Amino acid sequence: MKKKYDFVYLTNTPSFYKFNLCNEISKTHSVLLVLYGYGSEAVNTILGDSVETRFDYTFINQGDSNDRNKLKTFLGLIKLMRRIKCRKILYSGWMAPEYNLFSLFSAKKRNVLVCESTIFDTNFSGLKGLIKRLVISRMSAVLPSGQPHAELFKRIGFKGKCNITGSVGIFNKGARDIDLAKSREYTDLKYLYVGRLIDVKNVGLLIDAFNLNGKPLTIVGDGVLANALKSKANSNIEFRGFVNNDSLGEIYQTHDVFILPSYSETWGLVVEEALYWGLPVIVSDRVGSSIDMVKDLGTGLIFKSGDKNDLQACVDKMEREHDKFLGNVKAIDWIEKDKRQVEAYLDLIEG
Numbered sequence: 001m002k003k004k005y006d007f008v009y010l011t012n013t014p015s016f017y018k019f020n021l022c023n024e025i026s027k028t029h030s031v032l033l034v035l036y037g038y039g040s041e042a043v044n045t046i047l048g049d050s051v052e053t054r055f056d057y058t059f060i061n062q063g064d065s066n067d068r069n070k071l072k073t074f075l076g077l078i079k080l081m082r083r084i085k086c087r088k089i090l091y092s093g094w095m096a097p098e099y100n101l102f103s104l105f106s107a108k109k110r111n112v113l114v115c116e117s118t119i120f121d122t123n124f125s126g127l128k129g130l131i132k133r134l135v136i137s138r139m140s141a142v143l144p145s146g147q148p149h150a151e152l153f154k155r156i157g158f159k160g161k162c163n164i165t166g167s168v169g170i171f172n173k174g175a176r177d178i179d180l181a182k183s184r185e186y187t188d189l190k191y192l193y194v195g196r197l198i199d200v201k202n203v204g205l206l207i208d209a210f211n212l213n214g215k216p217l218t219i220v221g222d223g224v225l226a227n228a229l230k231s232k233a234n235s236n237i238e239f240r241g242f243v244n245n246d247s248l249g250e251i252y253q254t255h256d257v258f259i260l261p262s263y264s265e266t267w268g269l270v271v272e273e274a275l276y277w278g279l280p281v282i283v284s285d286r287v288g289s290s291i292d293m294v295k296d297l298g299t300g301l302i303f304k305s306g307d308k309n310d311l312q313a314c315v316d317k318m319e320r321e322h323d324k325f326l327g328n329v330k331a332i333d334w335i336e337k338d339k340r341q342v343e344a345y346l347d348l349i350e351g
Contacts, residue, residue: 011092017169031055037065074098118148146292163344192255197223252277280325
């Protein structure tokens with residue numbers, strides 16, 4: 001007898017925030033998470049006895065996701081889907097040719113696109129654009145992360161159900177202490193960046209700005225640009241290197257403002273993490289969560305990507321109005337937010 005699932009979620013590599021989301025959905029509905037290996041495209045969770053899952057999961061490719069044989073992975077997916085029944089198939093964007101191809105053979109009424117891409121960074125021209133339109137045409141519903149993501153589907157005239165999830169998953173939430181009236185032993189606000197040190201994150205712009213303003217900045221993360229960035233940073237800028245996600249809470253709580261200057265960021269889960277730990281944020285206008293998590297909630301400021309002067313103007317305004325932004329940060333109901341994200345998925349079956 002074929003095993004039945006409410007949701008089969010086709011994605012790339014294991015990540016803690018998708019695991020947490022699947023665990024929440026699995027409280028009331030059955031879920032099978034399908035993966036095609038481990039890779040560098042996300043912070044991987046190594047699966048084993050220490051990882052608690054309420055849902056089923058399987059790999060249709062073992063090993064490095066970037067070195068997979070796509071034909072074998074596609075055939076493995078077909079073999080898997082023949083052994084099970086499901087009500088909805090969730091496709092994690094259009095990143096995997098195997099999944100895109102499978103959507104052509106799966107019944108449209110079952111197909112749902114989980115979309116982290118925004119109107120800022122999605123191009124529908126050329127062959128790649130044609131493939132994206134074809135994949136979308138095979139979907140009965142879409143689950144965009146936020147408003148800039150939903151706008152993508154409006155632009156091309158998508159007629160199916162569109163449920164904004166409000167995030168890309170559910171991040172780990174530890175014990176915290178947010179005190180709006182906490183006293184400080186220093187004059188300046190303490191600024192923080194957390195993320196990879198690669199070109200698209202535009203950390204060089206951040207260093208240029210803080211070299212000039214002299215304010216304290218901590219950079220957490222590692223990457224190919226680490227040495228180059230360190231070599232041009234002044235003494236007011238501290239590099240902490242890579243820090244495990246479980247240990248970031250303490251670092252967040254010893255700083256006052258989080259900055260994400262990316263040229264391109266489909267969502268930016270790190271923005272949510274910073275807000276959870278009590279930090280108002282400054283983000284570029286190319287960060288996918290800038291509308292839903294920053295502008296609409298009044299939790300910080302948005303600057304024009306690549307504009308150092310605009311970034312500095314936001315820093316100046318943050319210095320003047322930090323307490324106002326912090327009050328809005330404290331007002332976020334994280335339990336309700338996670339609940340709405342899960343309901344966006346369940347509505348596909350229960351609605």
